[in-house]
């Protein structure tokens with residue numbers, strides 16, 4: 001009996017996916033909330049405090065928005081929903097099984113170009129120019145100190161490289177400035193940001209489409225470090241085993257998801273900025289210039305396409321652990337893949353911890369094969385494409401340590417890693433304005449941000465290679481004795497164990 005019984009991702013769009021989630025018992029519909037702090041606040045509480053699996057939350061009958069308009073939070077926040085999204089075959093619902101299943105999917109992945117179609121559900125409604133009013137949608141205000149309401153937090157920003165024509169999708173937050181103007185916050189080094197910089201360097205407008213309520217496999221792909229030159233459309237099609245259907249955007253000519261809930265099309269023009277934020281970020285702080293808004297480019301919205309009774313998909317970044325389960329799983333699988341491809345053998349597990357916001361505290365477990373193996377694993381994991389963004393701590397542990405178990409990992413660090421010889425510090429590595437460990441004095445001004453760097457620590461918590469085979473025995477009931485004891489005494493401890 002498989003843990004997940006619907007192995008093929010046979011939904012076409014977000015609504016098909018939602019039907020399946022509802023059937024699996026992981027959807028909670030909440031009626032009558034306010035977009036102002038209530039939706040995101042409840043999502044945060046549920047994601048942190050749910051007894052058992054946190055359900056996806058579909059907010060309906062939201063105050064102040066038209067009947068039928070809805071908002072979805074906690075989309076990918078459970079093993080079951082991730083498995084359903086990708087059609088993962090899981091024997092066990094634990095984190096490592098999820099990571100391994102995603103790795104298998106990556107190993108078998110064949111890119112599938114998107115399929116252009118004539119008609120799509122997103123065309124059910126269309127508005128242009130002054131007819132557009134983004135405030136009709138249930139745009140959440142997430143936290144008390146946020147500076148505005150957000151159209152895009154769990155979405156895809158679709159852009160094109162002006163040199164190569166490569167179409168990229170990335171999740172870059174979009175705050176609404178007015179009825180038809182939206183901000184676009186893209187960190188340096190993001191693929192979409194490089195495309196924007198190229199256009200602006202040539203004094204050209206930068207065409208952008210933003211799709212909300214897309215196929216969850218496409219959303220997941222858009223949040224991951226898919227290699228440069230590869231479109232997330234093709235990656236998501238490969239993950240699902242069927243192409244994503246797209247239409248040609250009437251204004252941008254960019255491919256837009258044909259069955260998305262909402263798509264806006266527009267352009268940013270060089271030199272035009274407006275004050276964006278503050279916005280509470282994934283690491284759990286207002287670290288992007290504190291509570292001072294920052295000038296960001298403006299998407300001047302030209303076209304709006306949306307389905308009847310649209311669903312706005314939303315994420316609520318906040319102090320971890322929280323909404324980031326699927327990102328922890330998938331990033332772990334990608335780091336594992338990348339370090340193996342870079343030549344690190346015998347990797348037994350990878351976990352990007354929830355408490356590190358899926359980026360700041362990552363653990364790799366290996367079976368040590370040769371002197372220097374553990375440093376190689378740690379150094380590469382901390383700098384590979386999926387681990388390089390801040391990625392402040394990378395811990396390498398032996399294969400008797402379960403990388404997803406924080407207590408195991410801390411025990412390994414505390415007992416096997418002599419700080420003087422076990423910790424390598426690499427300076428001037430990739431960071432971000434979202435890095436809360438960088439002093440505000442070093443971040444420049446909001447109008448003129450400074451280049452920021454972080455140092456990174458690789459903590460080699462493996463047993464020292466030279467005497468690993470003479471390591472002190474561990475004090476622990478052996479698996480055989482455990483089995484014997486429980487066979488004999490199990491009944492005595494019913495309700496206790």
Ligand SMILES: Cc1cc2nc3c(=O)[nH]c(=O)nc-3n(C[C@H](O)[C@H](O)[C@H](O)COP(=O)(O)O)c2cc1C
Pocket residue numbers: 153154168169170171172173174185186187189190191192193222223224225226315327
């Ligand atoms: C919910 C969520 C929100 C995000 N918001 C932003 C953002 O506002 N700006 C940004 O640069 N990256 C953001 N990211 C990270 C990028 O989406 C991610 O690094 C992605 O790989 C970028 O795509 P790219 O590699 O094609 O540039 C966010 C990720 C998630 C999961």
